[in-house]
Amino acid sequence: MSDAVTALGAMEFSGPAVQVKEAPLRGMITVRGDLSGSAFAGAVRAATGCDMPQPREIVHGGDASVGWMSPDELLLLVPHDSTAAVVADLSRDLAGVHHLAVDVSDARAVLCVEGTGAREVLARLCPADLSPAALGPGELRRTRLAQIPAAFWIDPAGGITLVCFRSVARYTFDVVSDAANAAPVEFLPG
Amino acid sequence: MSIRLEQGGRLIDRNAPLDFTFDTKHFGGFAGDTLASALLANGQTVVNRSYKYHRPRGIMASGPEEPNALVGLGQGARFEPDQRATTTELFDGLAAMSQNAWPSLGFDMMAVNQWFSSMMPAGFYYKTFIWPRPFWKHVYEPIIRDAAASGLPPKEADADRYEHFYAFVDLLIVGGGIAGLQAALTAGQTGARVLLIEQTAHWGGRAPVDGAEIDGKLADVWISETLAVLAAMENVSLRSRCMGAGVYDHGYALGYERLTDHAPQVAGPRHRLWRIRAKQIVTATGAIERPLSFAGNDVPGVMLASAVRDYVVNFGVAPGHRTVVVTNNDDAYRTALALIDAGLEVPVVIDARDRNDGPLAREVMRRGVQVELGAAVMKVKGSKRVEGVMLCRANGTGGAGALVECDSVAMSGGWSPVVHLYSHCGGKLLWSEDHAHFYPDPSRPPLGADGLGFVRCAGIAAGAMGTRSVLADATAAALAAASAAGHTGAATPPVADDAEETPMTPVWIMPQQALPELRAKMFLDFQNDVKVSDVQLAAQEGFESVEHAKRYTTLGMANDQGKLSNINGLAILADSRGEKIPQVGTTTFRPPYQPISFGSIAGEARGEIFQPLRRTPMHDWHETQGAYWEPVGHWRRPYCYPKQGESHDAAVAREVLATRNSLGLLDASTLGKIVVKGPDAGRFLDMLYTNMMSTLKAGKCRYGLMCSENGFLSDDGVVARIDEETFLCHTTSGGADRIHGWMEDWLQCEWWDWKVYVANVTEQWGQIAVVGPNARKLLEKLGGLDVSKAALPFMGWVEGELAGVPVRVYRISFSGELSYEIAVSAGQAMALWSKLLVAGWEFGITPYGTEALHIMRAEKGFIMIGDETDGTVIPQDLGLGWAISKKKDDYLGKRAQQRSHMTDPNRWKLVGLETLDGSVLPDGAYAVGEGYNANGQRNTIGRVTSTYHSPTLGRGIAMGLVHHGPDRMGEVIRFAKVDGALIDARIVSPVFHDPDGEKQDV
Secondary structure, eight states: OTTOOOSSSSOEEEOSSOEEEEOOOOEEEEEEEOTTOHHHHHHHHHHHSOOOOOTTBEEEETTEEEEEEETTEEEEEEOGGGHHHHHHHHHHHTTTSOEEEEEOGGGEEEEEEESTTHHHHHHTTOSSOOSTTTSOTTBEEEEEETTEEEEEEEOTTSOEEEEEEGGGHHHHHHHHHHHHSSOOOSSSOO | OOEEOSSOOTTOEEEEEEEEEETTEEEEEEETOBHHHHHHHTTOOOOEEOTTTOOEEOOOOSSTTOSSOEEEESOGGGOEEEEEGGGOBOOTTEEEEEOSOSBOSSSBGGGHHHHTGGGSOTTHHHHHSOSSHHHIIIIIHHHHHHHHOOSOOOOSOOOOOEEEEEEEEEEEEEOOBHHHHHHHHHHHHTTOOEEEEOSSSSSBTTHHHHTOEETTEEHHHHHHHHHHHHHTOTTEEEESSEEEEEEOGGGEEEEEEESSTTOTTSOSOSEEEEEEEEEEEEEOOOEEEOOOOOBTTTSTTEEEHHHHHHHHHHHOEESOSBEEEEESSSHHHHHHHHHHHTTOBOOEEEEOSSOOOSHHHHHHHHTTOEEEETEEEEEEEOSSSOOEEEEEETTSOOSSOEEEEOSEEEEEOOEEEOOHHHHHTTOOEEEETTTTEEEEOTTSOOBOTTSSBOEEEOGGGGTOOSHHHHHHHHHHHHHHHHHHTTOOOOOOOOOOOOOOOOOOOOOSSSSTTOOHHHHTTOEEETTTTEEHHHHHHHHHTTOOSHHHHHHHHTTTOSTTTTTTTHHHHHHHHHHHHTOOHHHHOOOOOOSOSSOOOHHHHHTTOSGGGSSOOBOOTTHHHHHHTTOEEEEETTEEEEEEOOOTTOOHHHHHHHHHHHHHHTOEEEEOTTSEEEEEESTTHHHHHHHHBSSOOTTOOTTBEEEEEEEOTTSOEEEEEEEEEEETTEEEEEEOTTTHHHHHHHHHHIIIIIOTTSOOEEEEOGGGEEEEEEESTTHHHHHHHHOSSOOSTTTSOTTBEEEEEETTEEEEEEOOOSSSSSEEEEEEEHHHHHHHHHHHHHHGGGGTOEEOOHHHHHHHHHHTTOOOTTTTOSSSOOGGGGTOGGGSOSSOSOOTTTTGGGSHHHHOTTSEEEEEEEETTOOOOOTTOEEEEEEEOTTSOEEEEEEEEEEEEETTTTEEEEEEEEETGGGGTTOEEEEEOTTSOEEEEEEEOSOOSOTTOTGGGO
């Protein structure tokens, strides 16, 4: 696994009030199933240490996170080198329970958008309410970013983590950097 | 002639002089000027030539309703046509160009049109140029368009940048006059999140110019105090230079912010398009003054009375030394007073009303101005500028008049609320007999998703006509809107008075019984040159609907959308039909309120980020190799890799031969990959594919076809069974997202109780095809995996490691060669690609592109979705009956394929085609049959679907659909080329190369 690379090789951009950079390798697993099932919650907790998220929520715990993607889909974020083991654990724990667990670490790219203007950068591109009242910690938003689908959330540290598909990683980086290369709009708080 | 006054001008800074040019003239102005006020200050009375008759036109208004003063602004990559001088803030170095005049403003060749104006009535172009038909497109239209050209299109790509911004608020308030400010203050105090936008650079609207007093203070003082309070409120955002452009469903609204138009040296985006989601919208958009229809009302120097007042008070500019005021209401008397206050002459106020003893009239008379009641302007004297007016009785025919000398005319026909934004999304209007205008009907507002109104008007926009009424209305509207958005509160409007005014009298033609020759000089729509006589003619010719009359005469169809002309034109139409105005109705207002830039609409989507470009893990490598790209969906795939000086054809031929003879390498990462898992996965795939997938054994692959419910071939690809419950479906590169959506559609909407989950993992995997007789040797050299025929037979797959990289290897072939498709996690795909290249060097490993791929599949007679299929082709047409299960009860498309038309033996069927002379058939060429069809066209009996030069065979090969094709093997048919020449081609098997498939199964 030594030669695995991210889509953009840790590309970075600094705007007047925002820094954009590609995050290091991150394990990502798409899990589909009946989220209300008790076996399900148990397996997810065993694999990640996280509770089952509510709709539109992302739960962080230790080095893993669990995001609610749709009524029957979760995104598990785990350390990259434990991805295969987590998929195997889930498959074992959910044997006999109808589900799908698949490694999508390489199907996605992750960007970190940080700085006082981070919310306004995404508000230039996404038809989503970026105000702190609508997008606080723990809220995961799936939306459109310019011309592609994307998901993001506010990190416990205050930055924004943004996930997109790998093939459009460069486009995403370019549009976000373009939006970051401008003075603040001064509509949303930093 | 217009001049700059010695004193005055509340918006200009006389200590900050600016230089600008208009055509070739160099002028000076002051910071705070608009281009219009600066042109007037320099005595530039004529600013344009009219659209149809090329009459000289001057500045008529002071805001976005201006019909005449459109200029080309800027140069080169910053040139923009059709910019309003009245809404263009002056900056140092501004360069403006007049439009629609050739060769120059002063001498316009096309002005001869006006001498023939009696021969160019409404519908002139329609009536005159209809015959002969082909002449319209090729002769008449280009000449007319040239003659009528307004602005020239920019010739260079726009050098500026633009951006969008999505804002979510409780209340959007449009308009920063006193109504908007009071509304924002009121709503802000309830705690609602408020965005207040104002189209100009200044807050407070007309109130300071009109002399309003609020809370015992001058309007200017109240405005700045209120702004200070608003600026301190965290829940209120203020944006000047931001126009409310449109209101749409569900509280969506557009704001158009002009960030650097006034300061081009400032870095950053030029325009920002605010895409606003508001729970409630309040439009405090004020009103627009109407012109009066008298002969010569378009002569430069005739202006709206409010505009005259604006220029004097705001900019210290006088439109003339002697100004005649003509009106049907009291407001224009304020203009007379402003002129007198500025030391200018007002020889007479011409008031169409028979009586007026209101305070404004008394004050004007007290200042020594003659007031003529029951009077009218018969006509304006002068052509390039006003020289005087002929005074006559208001109710007469205008047969005779007395001359009053003047160099400017201030006219007022009353005020119309700006109801545009309220109307954009369906708000309905009422007619006010008192004010002769349409105003919003609060009981029929635009409705939101909850069936309740989400737009309210406030102030004059709502029809409240005095300062007290405006502030009271704005307070009430803001409280109601805030409450509807979930924020309640209470507020008392500030103290103010409604000025005492004598009621206005509607005047639609001046004088009332004007003779035809006068009516033919009364302009309604100045921008499109539509006159009273044109609308009357349209009515006479039966254009009774306002929508028809509008299109026939072009009234209100210029880029001012009839801001000055709609009501006046409507009144003429109603009068011609002997009906009341509300019965005739009004036209629909549509966004944008004023034109907005294309750049702002495009936002960030230009240049490199015009469209998402999907990149495979090997994309950068392809680029460094100089790959010639082919777009496939949003992907770019190498079409071929030309070497230095090598043609594309030569590169493709080299790639094919290298692969057939030794070893080729293909980036197949774009191939769609969808995981399908669950106890019902096999059953699900049996429905999706025409053939049986549930019987596939784990570790094996099977080619399958997918059809739409109508039986037409939709996608194809290889399915690999991963385990008992899991399949991996490969789709075409362009089809992955569509097929994934198709699967979800069936699972969510139709077979919701089937236990199947799917996931699109296309981008998880890089996919590399290692193809050619030496493919196995290469993989064996890398080591780690047994890829022998015994361990990995044709149509099998294995998982393991190659050169230390985890892979899944599918033994499938789209080329007819020994071929392995290696799936590797995307993050390691480039590493593996490099290892393959290095290890393959001894075999002359050759990366190949999509064209070589296409040729090799065509040599083998493999179909390609999008070539052999076009949405009307069923698998049976393509000889793919072997891939259609006879055992299954059902699959998507099965029933459709049993329809009589689908089983018709006359359907064209797939065959191979070989030209007799070895040449390449043109793509899409038709085979000609005997005789002609009902349209006189040659009958056709087939068409080419794929055609290539085969480097392997050294000749042209093709596939095509031919009538009774498979039954006509060996027959020669003729294909027509575009130039009419015919090519003979023999019908053969579509499998040109290795028909027994020996090479792929070694």
